[in-house]
Amino acid sequence: MRAKRFLPLLAFLVLAALLYKGLSIDPTELPAARLGQPFPDFVKAELKSGQPISAEALMPGPALVNVWATWCYSCRVEHPYLLALAAQGVPIYGLNYKDESQKALAWLDQLGDPYRLNIVDAEGSLGLDLGVYGAPETYVIGADGRIVHRHVGVLDEAVFARDFRRWFPSVMTDEAAKKVREGNG
Amino acid sequence: MIPELGHVALIIAFMLAVGLALLPLWGSFSRDTAKMNLAPSLAIGVMLFVTIAFSMLATSFLNDDFTVAVVAANSNSLLPPIFKFSALWGNHEGSLLLWVLILSGWMTAVAFFSRGLPLIMVARVLSVMGMIAVGFLAFSLLTSNPFERLLPNTPMDGNDLNPLLQDPGLIIHPPLLYMGYVGLSVPFAFAIAALLGGRLDASWARWSRPWTNVAWGFLSLGIMLGSWWAYYELGWGGWWFWDPVENASFMPWLMGTALVHSLAVTEKRGVFRSWTVLLAIFAFSLSLLGTFLVRSGVLTSVHAFASDPERGLFILIFLALVVGGSLLLYAMRAPVVASRVTYGPVSRESLLMVNNLVFTVATTVVLLGTLFPLVMDAFSLGKYSVGPPYFNAVFVPLMALVTPFMMVGPLSRWRDDSVRRWVNELLIPALGVAVIAVAAALMSSDRFNIWIALSVLLAGWVTLGVLRDLIRRLLSGGQGKLRWRALSPSFLGMSLAHLGFAAVMLGAVVVTQQNQERDLRMAVGDVEELGGYRFELKRLGQLAGPNYIADQAVFEVSRAGELLTVLVPEKRRYLASGQIMTEAAIDASLWRDLYVALGEPIGKDAWAVRLQYKPMVRFLWLGALLIGLGALVTVFDRRYRAQSRVKATIESGALSVAS
Numbered sequence: 001m002r003a004k005r006f007l008p009l010l011a012f013l014v015l016a017a018l019l020y021k022g023l024s025i026d027p028t029e030l031p032a033a034r035l036g037q038p039f040p041d042f043v044k045a046e047l048k049s050g051q052p053i054s055a056e057a058l059m060p061g062p063a064l065v066n067v068w069a070t071w072c073y074s075c076r077v078e079h080p081y082l083l084a085l086a087a088q089g090v091p092i093y094g095l096n097y098k099d100e101s102q103k104a105l106a107w108l109d110q111l112g113d114p115y116r117l118n119i120v121d122a123e124g125s126l127g128l129d130l131g132v133y134g135a136p137e138t139y140v141i142g143a144d145g146r147i148v149h150r151h152v153g154v155l156d157e158a159v160f161a162r163d164f165r166r167w168f169p170s171v172m173t174d175e176a177a178k179k180v181r182e183g184n185g
Numbered sequence: 186m187i188p189e190l191g192h193v194a195l196i197i198a199f200m201l202a203v204g205l206a207l208l209p210l211w212g213s214f215s216r217d218t219a220k221m222n223l224a225p226s227l228a229i230g231v232m233l234f235v236t237i238a239f240s241m242l243a244t245s246f247l248n249d250d251f252t253v254a255v256v257a258a259n260s261n262s263l264l265p266p267i268f269k270f271s272a273l274w275g276n277h278e279g280s281l282l283l284w285v286l287i288l289s290g291w292m293t294a295v296a297f298f299s300r301g302l303p304l305i306m307v308a309r310v311l312s313v314m315g316m317i318a319v320g321f322l323a324f325s326l327l328t329s330n331p332f333e334r335l336l337p338n339t340p341m342d343g344n345d346l347n348p349l350l351q352d353p354g355l356i357i358h359p360p361l362l363y364m365g366y367v368g369l370s371v372p373f374a375f376a377i378a379a380l381l382g383g384r385l386d387a388s389w390a391r392w393s394r395p396w397t398n399v400a401w402g403f404l405s406l407g408i409m410l411g412s413w414w415a416y417y418e419l420g421w422g423g424w425w426f427w428d429p430v431e432n433a434s435f436m437p438w439l440m441g442t443a444l445v446h447s448l449a450v451t452e453k454r455g456v457f458r459s460w461t462v463l464l465a466i467f468a469f470s471l472s473l474l475g476t477f478l479v480r481s482g483v484l485t486s487v488h489a490f491a492s493d494p495e496r497g498l499f500i501l502i503f504l505a506l507v508v509g510g511s512l513l514l515y516a517m518r519a520p521v522v523a524s525r526v527t528y529g530p531v532s533r534e535s536l537l538m539v540n541n542l543v544f545t546v547a548t549t550v551v552l553l554g555t556l557f558p559l560v561m562d563a564f565s566l567g568k569y570s571v572g573p574p575y576f577n578a579v580f581v582p583l584m585a586l587v588t589p590f591m592m593v594g595p596l597s598r599w600r601d602d603s604v605r606r607w608v609n610e611l612l613i614p615a616l617g618v619a620v621i622a623v624a625a626a627l628m629s630s631d632r633f634n635i636w637i638a639l640s641v642l643l644a645g646w647v648t649l650g651v652l653r654d655l656i657r658r659l660l661s662g663g664q665g666k667l668r669w670r671a672l673s674p675s676f677l678g679m680s681l682a683h684l685g686f687a688a689v690m691l692g693a694v695v696v697t698q699q700n701q702e703r704d705l706r707m708a709v710g711d712v713e714e715l716g717g718y719r720f721e722l723k724r725l726g727q728l729a730g731p732n733y734i735a736d737q738a739v740f741e742v743s744r745a746g747e748l749l750t751v752l753v754p755e756k757r758r759y760l761a762s763g764q765i766m767t768e769a770a771i772d773a774s775l776w777r778d779l780y781v782a783l784g785e786p787i788g789k790d791a792w793a794v795r796l797q798y799k800p801m802v803r804f805l806w807l808g809a810l811l812i813g814l815g816a817l818v819t820v821f822d823r824r825y826r827a828q829s830r831v832k833a834t835i836e837s838g839a840l841s842v843a844s
């Protein structure tokens with residue numbers, strides 16, 4: 001009879017242990033299984049040409065794969081920075097995620113197109129293979145075609161300087177770019 | 186200077202709280218009346234100094250003191266003053282201070298209203314609340330100091346308040362929600378005090394009942410406001426998302442629902458004693474768990490605060506001490522001897538037992554769904570997110586299950602009742618409701634909709650139970666005279682809350698089943714029909730707000746050729762953060778909402794537009810409002826005012842008419 005009264009305490013201790021373990025996990029981190037693995041195989045249509053493309057189209061790295069959609073407002077926020085990166089020669093591939101191609105094309109027409117290619121993932125199956133949470137997300141593919149980094153959320157100058165620069169050393173910081181402009185002008 | 190004053194006040198509050206946590210409790214064991222008598226003054230002292238700290242932080246916000254880190258991060262000189270004030274709790278540090286302020290407010294209220302209670306009880310209750318205050322004040326001072334300065338690198342202007350939070354709903358949603366969350370610490374403290382004293386009789390239940398009702402009522406109102414806010418502010422017309430943070434507030438509510446009912450049984454009949462204590466502990470533990478989930482970053486959510494493992498660890502240790510400590514106390518002190526009071530299988534006790542079970546199970550399934558991603562992650566089994574399909578599939582049937590019992594509950598008798606009596610009183614009207622339900626489902630759309638029929642049936646049954654009880658009470662005097670005095674505040678409160686539950690259920694089902702929405706491209710002059718209404722996009726314009734610029738679209742809505750209203754949805758760009766917000770335009774009425782939101786511009790003079798026709802969506806919030814108000818009404822019951830004179834006796838088992 002008395003032992004039964006300890007059940008709530010035991011249940012709570014299990015829960016507390018779980019929560020403790022949870023503290024050391026970053027829920028937005030890439031599943032460990034994906035990091036260091038090749039980009040998942042796929043055959044999808046390309047947005048503009050409509051031609052089928054596969055993972056080989058993303059080679060050679062290092063390159064960025066940017067998950068975006070027209071329904072995603074944060075994507076609009078990061079779009080100018082993607083254009084700036086593309087202008088500096090960073091190869092960016094788009095993964096147009098759970099979107100309508102008509103809208104996506106209109107978006108690129110209107111805001112500019114930073115992407116070398118765009119994978120159409122209307123039903124989100126490639127996103128599922130990748131472990132996409134939502135848009136925007138940006139992946140770095142290393143020289144050998146493996147995924148080496150993932151960023152969830154808006155990619156901007158600060159994030160790039162912190163996490164992305166080592167794969168793209170030639171990209172200038174804002175300040176450096178300003179200096180160059182001033183030097184030229 | 187002002188932030189430093191606030192900081193000092195917070196430190197003094199912390200020291201007073203330490204005194205409150207230790208001295209009266211010590212006195213309660215050493216029978217030292219002087220020490221026990223310190224409890225109310227210490228509680229008021231904590232409240233005063235937390236209020237000073239809070240006012241200092243509010244002053245810093247209103248004065249745009251961007252040397253203060255939280256002000257710089259969450260406010261902006263262009264922000265309207267009312268939002269500068271509410272920005273105080275739009276962040277982790279400030280909202281924690283609000284948490285402590287409300288806790289100290291509850292402590293003061295307990296100190297003030299419990300003068301009729303035995304001193305030893307008051308001392309222990311306030312000491313337990315003092316311990317909670319110590320934990321949260323330490324949390325604030327050690328890991329989340331709201332008064333931290335940004336010197337010497339002071340920014341010129343602040344980062345601005347997240348535009349999502351720049352809304353009147355968000356001024357009052359957190360305080361109301363916290364009133365509920367934190368208010369559950371009162372029944373918790375009473376339960377712990379009762380366990381400490383080893384006197385788990387009906388008296389602690391009677392004392393904590395009004396507090397529980399008020400806290401639970403505020404929690405209902407807070408959740409309702411959150412849902413309403415999400416509906417009009419997030420721009421897609423949803424009203425509940427089963428997001429982890431929503432669940433964090435919903436779980437204490439579900440457990441609280443079980444608690445308010447279980448307390449009634451313990452107070453009236455002296456049974457369910459262990460269960461009620463456990464529910465009181467669980468309800469507050471779930472509040473703390475919610476705080477942990479929201480502030481530690483273990484789960485992803487749209488409205489979690491910025492995560493910080495150090496803070497997470499602090500709350501986890503605190504959670505372990507509070508919950509682990511109380512459950513250990515429960516294991517050691519809970520009554521071993523079964524209650525001598527008995528009740529039959531067909532009785533009000535049994536019905537309330539069903540309520541306890543259903544709401545405990547409901548809490549558990551929501552908890553499992555919320556923590557499932559964490560469990561899978563912890564064992565490296567993959568990344569998951571648990572969405573509405575799971576929650577709807579397990580939660581909706583549970584709620585449907587409990588409603589027939591809600592019909593019978595108010596009419597049932599304590600101790601021993603008979604099914605035949607229920608059949609006599611309810612069968613014919615219950616069948617009548619069934620006919621109405623089928624008719625309503627047939628009329629509401631072209632095809633017979635079983636879900637609408639079921640929801641009308643169940644909501645009708647709950648209403649029927651309330652009405653039958655009302656009639657019985659009014660006629661209880663006999664001689665054809667209506668006995669208005671039989672309608673006590675407890676009865677009125679319970680009836681309002683039950684009607685509210687029926688309304689929420691009806692609204693939820695109807696709006697889910699009959700919602701019509703269309704996403705389309707509209708240019709000036711385009712016309713669209715939806716739900717029998719005609720939407721015409723008349724013109725597009727721009728507008729400059731105080732801290733944003735907006736694109737506007739003007740829609741004329743008409744029906745049968747008659748202009749009903751003009752709806753002006755906006756797409757706002759906030760200047761300081763560059764964030765883009767959708768301001769939906771809504772024409773609200775009791776039976777239907779018309780909802781227009783702008784998506785994104787398509788080309789030069791067209792927009793992607795979302796039109797929605799949402800029947801009976803207002804029933805959700807009106808129902809929740811009734812639930813909350815009903816809970817608050819019960820406090821005016823006369824028997825709580827004469828607490829000091831009430832001698833709690835279980836054995837008497839005498840029943841008053843009021844539930």
